[in-house]
Amino acid sequence: MAKFENKKVLILERKSHLGGYTNEVRKQGSYIWEAGIQAVGQIEENSINRLIFNFITNDSLGWTRLPDVYSRLVYPDFIFEIEKGEENFRKDLIIMFPQEEEKISAYFRDVKIAAKWFNRNRAITTAPLNKKRTQISTDSIEKIALSTLAEYLDANFINPKLKALLASNWIACGLLPSEAAFAIHAATLNHYFEGAYYPLGGSKEISETMILPVIQKGGMVLTNHSVGEIIVENGKAVGVKSNEIRIGEKIQRNYYSDIIISNIGARQTFSKLIPEFIDEQTKKEISEFTEEPVTVTLYLALHSDPREMGFGAENIWIYKTYNHEENYRLNSQLTEGRCGALMLSFPSLKLKNTQKHTAMIAVLGNLQDFRNWITRPHKNKEISKRALSGDISNTILDLVESRFSGFRKMIGFQDLSLPINLDTGEYIGGNIFGFPAIPKKFKVKWLHPETPLQNFYITGSDISGHGVVGGMLSGVVTLNSIMNVPISVFRVFRDSKQK
Numbered sequence: 001m002a003k004f005e006n007k008k009v010l011i012l013e014r015k016s017h018l019g020g021y022t023n024e025v026r027k028q029g030s031y032i033w034e035a036g037i038q039a040v041g042q043i044e045e046n047s048i049n050r051l052i053f054n055f056i057t058n059d060s061l062g063w064t065r066l067p068d069v070y071s072r073l074v075y076p077d078f079i080f081e082i083e084k085g086e087e088n089f090r091k092d093l094i095i096m097f098p099q100e101e102e103k104i105s106a107y108f109r110d111v112k113i114a115a116k117w118f119n120r121n122r123a124i125t126t127a128p129l130n131k132k133r134t135q136i137s138t139d140s141i142e143k144i145a146l147s148t149l150a151e152y153l154d155a156n157f158i159n160p161k162l163k164a165l166l167a168s169n170w171i172a173c174g175l176l177p178s179e180a181a182f183a184i185h186a187a188t189l190n191h192y193f194e195g196a197y198y199p200l201g202g203s204k205e206i207s208e209t210m211i212l213p214v215i216q217k218g219g220m221v222l223t224n225h226s227v228g229e230i231i232v233e234n235g236k237a238v239g240v241k242s243n244e245i246r247i248g249e250k251i252q253r254n255y256y257s258d259i260i261i262s263n264i265g266a267r268q269t270f271s272k273l274i275p276e277f278i279d280e281q282t283k284k285e286i287s288e289f290t291e292e293p294v295t296v297t298l299y300l301a302l303h304s305d306p307r308e309m310g311f312g313a314e315n316i317w318i319y320k321t322y323n324h325e326e327n328y329r330l331n332s333q334l335t336e337g338r339c340g341a342l343m344l345s346f347p348s349l350k351l352k353n354t355q356k357h358t359a360m361i362a363v364l365g366n367l368q369d370f371r372n373w374i375t376r377p378h379k380n381k382e383i384s385k386r387a388l389s390g391d392i393s394n395t396i397l398d399l400v401e402s403r404f405s406g407f408r409k410m411i412g413f414q415d416l417s418l419p420i421n422l423d424t425g426e427y428i429g430g431n432i433f434g435f436p437a438i439p440k441k442f443k444v445k446w447l448h449p450e451t452p453l454q455n456f457y458i459t460g461s462d463i464s465g466h467g468v469v470g471g472m473l474s475g476v477v478t479l480n481s482i483m484n485v486p487i488s489v490f491r492v493f494r495d496s497k498q499k
Contacts, residue, residue: 001259002217003056004479009219010255011211012242014226019207028413031301033360034347037203038315039066039196040468049469052476057209058216062200066313066350070196073168074318074403080165081314084195097162107156107166110144114186117145121183121442122464126449126477145183146439152182164322171317171343171364174293174433174466176328184437187465198313198350206468225253230260230273230456237456258455259482265434266447266462277452285444292433293364294419296334298396301413302357306346309404316344318403332366335373335388339363339395359410361396370420381423389416434461449478457482 001007011018025033043050043063053061071082080096082089090108094101144152149170153163167177173184199205211221224245231239231254239256262269267286270278319327320340330340341364348357378384393416400407420426435441449457457478461467464474 001479001482002213002219005483006217007219007259008217009214010257011214011219011221012225012227012240012255013221013223014245016223018211018221018223019204024202024204025299027299027415028301031356031358031413032202032347032351033299033358034203034345034350037199037206037468038343038345039070039192039198041191041196042194042469043197044194049472052472056213056472056475058212060209060212061205063197064200064350064352066196066198068195069312070192070314072314072316073165074316075161075164075322076320078161082192084193086193089193093162093165096165097159100157100159100162103156104162110152110182111186111189113141114145114183115190117141118183118187118465121145122473123477125442125445125447126463126481128450128481145181145186146442147182148178148439149180149182149185150177153177160322164319164324167324168317168319170324170328171341173437174364175436175438177324179290179436179438181437181439181442183442184465191467191469200352202347202351227262227264227273230453231256232453236454259457260455261457261459261478261482263458263460265460266458267435269451269458270446274451274453274456278446279452282446285446289435289438289441291367292436293328294367295432296363296365296392296396296419297417298361298363298393299415299417300359300361300411302348302359302410303412304410305357306349306359306410309406309410311346311349313346313349318342318344318399320399328364331364332369334363334365334392334395335369337391337395339399342396342399344400357410361400363396365419367420370418370422374420374422385422388422389418392416392418432461433466437466449474449481 001009019035025035027033040063043053050063068084069081070084073080073082078096080092083092086108090104093104097104147155149167153166157163157166167185169185169188170177170180172188173180175184177185214221222244225242226245227240227242229241230237231241237260238258239254240260242253242255244251244253262273264273267289270282270286275283318341320330321327324341327340330338343362344359345362346357346359348359373388393414397408397411435447441447447462449459449463451458459474459478461470461474464470464477
């Protein structure tokens with residue numbers, strides 16, 4: 001809004017810091033972790049995504065390329081490294097599974113087709129509602145895109161290890177193979193074919209550089225401000241009721257604007273902010289979407305260089321079995337001492353000039369697992385909470401240690417972050433994927449920037465796609481609806497290159 005429309009923008013953030021999962025975490029003095037960003041794809045020089053980032057950050061956001069091997073997949077009896085370049089990935093798979101060469105080649109063709117379908121589906125279904133929609137694909141392409149990942153793999157491959165390997169990115173999609181649309185699998189895989197990047201200075205630079213145009217245009221960014229209600233007059237959104245959260249008190253303030261945008265997620269927006277404007281059919285469809293998985297994160301400060309154990313800046317995905325449904329079932333029992341899959345990364349190896357080494361481990365868990373623990377009887381809740389934190393941390397580390405013996409010896413400090421308040425049961429965050437990208441998601445009509453309430457819009461990963469690039473593009477398509485005229489890609493190119 002500030003860049004394209006020269007608007008004064010007010011950003012209200014309920015937390016004490018901006019950026020959400022692009023924020024950095026500091027503990028024990030100068031140890032630094034990343035809250036959620038481990039790698040970003042499709043950000044090559046002169047790519048449309050890079051040019052848009054350049055435009056909206058005034059060319060202030062820099063990027064560094066991660067090593068060519070950007071992912072290491074660790075299974076019970078083999079390790080597979082994914083290297084930059086679609087052809088490298090394909091060849092390495094064929095070397096391991098030569099008997100399925102033809103099917104592997106067909107798979108990569110289908111990935112490209114489904115990824116294009118995903119992008120076009122998002123572009124057309126989020127276009128301004130008064131614009132004419134066009135047919136986005138043939139029935140045969142849509143059948144591939146909207147089959148589940150498990151259905152596609154079972155129909156095309158025989159070897160269970162190959163099927164497990166191809167489904168490895170289910171954690172990055174936030175969905176099991178039996179649930180995820182092949183389209184989201186393809187889009188996520190395609191996102192990294194040309195390699196992975198990382199923001200110079202760490203992921204905090206994303207939010208810090210994006211607010212520069214807001215400030216320059218006279219706008220404001222206010223943290224510790226939660227929005228509890230939309231002010232409606234004559235059927236139009238005209239403002240918000242906000243609580244400024246200070247120590248020991250809440251100060252209510254009203255802010256008024258002719259354009260209001262929610263970035264708290266479609267489910268929360270519809271159920272908490274404008275439920276009276278949502279029809280019963282839409283509410284029913286929303287309720288049919290299962291609860292999104294949540295993220296449990298273990299932050300580790302290391303007293304030795306992880307490169308001494310052979311680790312690098314790549315992301316490491318560890319799986320206990322070849323059955324990903326079983327792996328997630330184990331993850332859903334973290335409070336009972338089970339863990340089946342996780343992602344390990346080393347933020348300090350991605351940040352330049354970092355002397356204090358860190359690691360972080362992310363596990364996709366189930367919110368109900370923690371709710372069940374809360375309802376159990378506890379003689380002493382505080383002691384039980386500390387014990388649970390230690391037990392979950394050890395369970396997670398046991399899986400890492402089983403694949404990388406000696407890993408524990410590097411750890412000097414550890415801290416576990418849970419998605420729920422163990423005292424109140426309040427959900428405090430941990431979902432980074434938005435609405436689950438099951439096949440049905442691509443058919444609903446209400447995941448759109450425009451809402452039934454005039455002057456009120458939504459943006460975020462529900463609209464476009466998850467991840468940094470998906471979030472950025474959601475802002476573009478939301479602005480497209482507000483302006484009611486297409487935002488020309490060429491305008492972004494032109495304005496970026498003229499600087």
